[in-house]
Amino acid sequence: MALLDLDPKVVATARRLAARAAEPVVSLAKAHTTVAVERATLRLAGITGADSTHRAGDVPWVNRVIDTVREQCGLEHGVVLPAFHALKQHDLGTLTELAEATAAGQVQFTIPTGKDLTAARKASTSAVAKGLKTVDRNRAQRDKLVAKWGDPAQRPWIYLIVATGDIDEDVVQAQNAARAGADIIAVIRSTGQSLLDYVPEGATHHGFAGTYATQENFRIMRAALDDVSKEVGRYVRLTNYASGLCMPEIAVLAGLQRLDMMLNDSMYGILFRDINPIRTFVDQRFSRQVHARAGIIINTGEDNYLTTADAVDAAHTVTVSQLLNEHFAHEAGLPDHLLGLGHAFEINPKVPDSFRLELAHALLARELFPDAPLKWMPPTKHMTGDVFDGYLLDGFFNLAGVLTGQSILLVGMMTEAVVTPFLSDRDLALKNVRYVLNAAGSLAEDFRPAPDGLIVKRAHQVLGEAVDLLERIVDDGLLNAIADGTFGLMKRPADKGKGADGVVEKAETYFNPASEMLEAAR
Amino acid sequence: MSDTKKYVRPYGDTTGDGMIQTSFTLPIPFGPKADGAALQLANKMGMDPAMVVHSNPIGDDFTFFVVYGSVKHLVDLDEVKVVEREYPLLSPSEVNSAVKKVLRRKLVVVGGCIGTDAHTVGIDAILNIKGFAGEKGLEYYRELKVVNLGAQVSVPELVRSARTEKADAVLISQVVTQRDAHILNTQEMSAAFREAMGDRRPLLVAGGPRFDPLMAGELGVDRVFSRGTTPGEVASYLVHAMQAKRGVAA
Numbered sequence: 001m002a003l004l005d006l007d008p009k010v011v012a013t014a015r016r017l018a019a020r021a022a023e024p025v026v027s028l029a030k031a032h033t034t035v036a037v038e039r040a041t042l043r044l045a046g047i048t049g050a051d052s053t054h055r056a057g058d059v060p061w062v063n064r065v066i067d068t069v070r071e072q073c074g075l076e077h078g079v080v081l082p083a084f085h086a087l088k089q090h091d092l093g094t095l096t097e098l099a100e101a102t103a104a105g106q107v108q109f110t111i112p113t114g115k116d117l118t119a120a121r122k123a124s125t126s127a128v129a130k131g132l133k134t135v136d137r138n139r140a141q142r143d144k145l146v147a148k149w150g151d152p153a154q155r156p157w158i159y160l161i162v163a164t165g166d167i168d169e170d171v172v173q174a175q176n177a178a179r180a181g182a183d184i185i186a187v188i189r190s191t192g193q194s195l196l197d198y199v200p201e202g203a204t205h206h207g208f209a210g211t212y213a214t215q216e217n218f219r220i221m222r223a224a225l226d227d228v229s230k231e232v233g234r235y236v237r238l239t240n241y242a243s244g245l246c247m248p249e250i251a252v253l254a255g256l257q258r259l260d261m262m263l264n265d266s267m268y269g270i271l272f273r274d275i276n277p278i279r280t281f282v283d284q285r286f287s288r289q290v291h292a293r294a295g296i297i298i299n300t301g302e303d304n305y306l307t308t309a310d311a312v313d314a315a316h317t318v319t320v321s322q323l324l325n326e327h328f329a330h331e332a333g334l335p336d337h338l339l340g341l342g343h344a345f346e347i348n349p350k351v352p353d354s355f356r357l358e359l360a361h362a363l364l365a366r367e368l369f370p371d372a373p374l375k376w377m378p379p380t381k382h383m384t385g386d387v388f389d390g391y392l393l394d395g396f397f398n399l400a401g402v403l404t405g406q407s408i409l410l411v412g413m414m415t416e417a418v419v420t421p422f423l424s425d426r427d428l429a430l431k432n433v434r435y436v437l438n439a440a441g442s443l444a445e446d447f448r449p450a451p452d453g454l455i456v457k458r459a460h461q462v463l464g465e466a467v468d469l470l471e472r473i474v475d476d477g478l479l480n481a482i483a484d485g486t487f488g489l490m491k492r493p494a495d496k497g498k499g500a501d502g503v504v505e506k507a508e509t510y511f512n513p514a515s516e517m518l519e520a521a522r
Numbered sequence: 523m524s525d526t527k528k529y530v531r532p533y534g535d536t537t538g539d540g541m542i543q544t545s546f547t548l549p550i551p552f553g554p555k556a557d558g559a560a561l562q563l564a565n566k567m568g569m570d571p572a573m574v575v576h577s578n579p580i581g582d583d584f585t586f587f588v589v590y591g592s593v594k595h596l597v598d599l600d601e602v603k604v605v606e607r608e609y610p611l612l613s614p615s616e617v618n619s620a621v622k623k624v625l626r627r628k629l630v631v632v633g634g635c636i637g638t639d640a641h642t643v644g645i646d647a648i649l650n651i652k653g654f655a656g657e658k659g660l661e662y663y664r665e666l667k668v669v670n671l672g673a674q675v676s677v678p679e680l681v682r683s684a685r686t687e688k689a690d691a692v693l694i695s696q697v698v699t700q701r702d703a704h705i706l707n708t709q710e711m712s713a714a715f716r717e718a719m720g721d722r723r724p725l726l727v728a729g730g731p732r733f734d735p736l737m738a739g740e741l742g743v744d745r746v747f748s749r750g751t752t753p754g755e756v757a758s759y760l761v762h763a764m765q766a767k768r769g770v771a772a
Contacts, residue, residue, distance in 0.1 A: 176581060192643035208643060272652045274661075274670070308651060308658060380656065416656075424547045424586045490651055490661065498672065 003449055004367050004459045017470035018323035021478045026331055028278060029285040035502035037286045038079040039066050040248035041514045044131030047095035050201040051103050061099030063198045068102050072109040076507035080124035085112035125513040132517060135255035139295040142258055146235045152183040154437055156401055156409035163188035165207035167217045171224040178228045178236045181430050186239035187221060189213050194244025194273050195498060213240050213250055218257035237261055242287045243269055245499045251287035255294035262291060265301035266328045270482060271490045272304055276497035277482055288332035289518035300325040303344035303377035305487060311346040315361050316465035317487055318343050336371035340408055344377035345397040355396055360458035362404035376401045378412025390414035398436035403447055529596045540592040547586050552579030560587040568593045609762030614663050620761045621665035624768055631660055632684050633693035634671030637707040641697035642673050644729055648753050657752045677714045684724055691725040691760050704730055712742030725763050
């Protein structure tokens with residue numbers, strides 16, 4: 001039920017402007033590939049494992065192949081043509097055998113022509129189709145398990161984080177969290193993984209402030225959550241991060257191991273990790289296509305802007321980013337019900353009427369994106385270490401969440417910015433959520449902000465400012481806006497940033513069966 | 523209230539009552555025995571009498587307690603020795619205004635991981651806007667210009683960049699410690715700056731989990747930061763060092 005009486009014309013203008021702002025970037029994304037997209041494609045085609053004899057430690061086989069292909073014949077044609085051509089020429093059974101031969105220096109990669117080209121296209125298409133079939137099977141399996149064990153009884157779904165650095169400890173914590181009421185478990189990644197240009201291999205036990213995202217860690221945690229889902233009688237979802245330099249590969253691994261939600265923002269890596277803008281937009285588009293295929297809900301990262309900029313002054317940048325994220329997601333084939341657009345409760349509690357302003361911003365997001373499973377993020381910036389104060393603030397955050405119909409609630413911890421939460425802190429945080437849900441879960445029924453009151457007026461104001469900013473972005477170009485520091489105050493020029501050397505302009509003859517199948521499915 | 527007080531005790535609602543409140547979890551199932559165990563712990567912590575005012579189970583194997591009670595300990599204020607950091611911790615806006623006031627331009631920071639070290643975790647935690655431990659990195663500071671050279675920067679490259687950028691400070695990070703690589707690399711770096719620029723060299727700061735802050739002299743740098751250092755500490759130090767260099771009282 002609409003409470004803000006937003007002008008549909010203004011809303012339509014905002015969406016049209018977002019689409020126009022995004023358009024040049026989408027064309028750029030279509031015209032380029034990256035080392036990460038090519039690696040993701042080979043992973044879909046079945047390559048696994050790592051070279052453990054390399055002096056730099058375990059180097060994934062897929063990196064060895066891509067690097068060698070790039071050296072010998074460039075990546076502008078895509079990796080699959082030279083790779084599958086070499087497979088046939090050397091009479092090798094699998095891509096992993098090809099990688100071993102590559103590492104031994106036995107393979108000379110070339111771009112096939114004529115009959116060889118047709119053969120390489122056919123072989124690579126059928127290999128990638130097999131990978132996508134696994135993704136499809138996982139999606140069907142999720143649907144089956146949700147039907148069998150059920151979704152959470154309430155909205156918002158309760159989202160809890162584990163972050164021990166050791167996948168085996170994560171399993172213990174995650175299963176306990178699920179028993180205590182968590183509907184979604186997110187495994188935080190090790191600090192710095194977003195800047196690794198490869199995906200580590202195997203089960204890992206020594207992360208820093210988080211656990212490495214690896215295919216094996218994904219498998220272990222999903223299996224553990226399946227066990228506990230059965231026990232608690234609801235399907236407990238698993239979240240990880242498709243962000244950083246390996247965004248497309250991690251998206252593929254998530255699809256192959258039946259993860260359910262992935263953090264995936266269109267601009268986070270650019271702004272907060274100084275990753276090259278073009279690299280990010282290309283990687284993001286492919287990763288979102290994979291998520292769409294896998295039925296994975298993406299979570300966008302608008303909450304981050306409010307940790308750097310002021311949550312009142314910059315409220316409209318959240319709206320703008322949500323609109324851009326929505327457009328990029330739709331363009332990549334993600335429907336509304338897989339769009340976990342983010343926002344956060346980060347207004348300074350000393351600001352008069354801060355709670356009313358929070359309600360205005362949260363309702364605006366709710367009414368702009370009525371069918372999206374919005375992700376509501378707890379206070380972090382104004383958590384001081386006074387855990388008693390923080391507990392109250394988290395209570396108000398929870399109340400704002402239920403009152404404005406948020407879909408996914410990341411549970412706030414009173415120990416935010418102090419220590420990794422104790423077992424008891426997590427238990428208290430869940431108690432806080434349960435109390436608010438029980439006491440006021442249906443309060444939205446009775447909640448009618450006055451038509452000319454502060455909440456309604458503020459929502460209109462933020463939407464207006466968002467439209468103004470979108471107009472400026474359309475005039476300047478999105479890449480220039482990013483370069484000028486429009487979002488989160490960070491200036492990020494299009495030709496700078498990490499991973500820029502991994503971007504390759506596609507040739508006329510570029511071929512990628514994964515892209516073709518994913519585009520066709522849209 | 524007088525400043526000359528020598529002994530104090532915690533204050534609940536009456537002077538000298540010694541009352542405190544604490545909470546903790548024990549890895550035992552909920553029940554009378556758990557409450558007794560909590561009471562024993564509180565007594566051993568110096569709370570006497572102690573009251574377990576609340577307990578509840580967390581799962582099958584843990585119990586959470588809230589305890590109130592009086593502690594018998596006295597605080598001897600004469601014995602309180604505080605390790606004074608030689609510089610005050612500043613907020614980002616205080617750092618910005620200090621830089622503006624003293625330099626009248628941006629303070630330039632060049633950073634990177636030198637040698638073969640590819641672990642940019644440390645330098646990124648300090649420099650990237652994402653930051654560390656809830657604090658934004660130096661990029662967030664309006665009056666700091668940050669040039670992050672990333673991983674595997676050679677010493678000549680670092681000196682060249684510091685020169686081109688007219689760096690006020692150079693931050694290097696070393697995570698890998700095999701065969702004392704972190705020490706040798708840092709010494710090589712500081713020697714190169716001394717040779718190339720003499721007294722006009724930028725402020726040199728080394729950071730890494732295995733560095734000892736007392737090693738600055740041995741490494742030939744101005745300051746060493748160890749495990750757990752936050753961007754705010756580094757920024758505050760840079761301001762302090764810059765003020766000292768310019769003869770401005772902090």
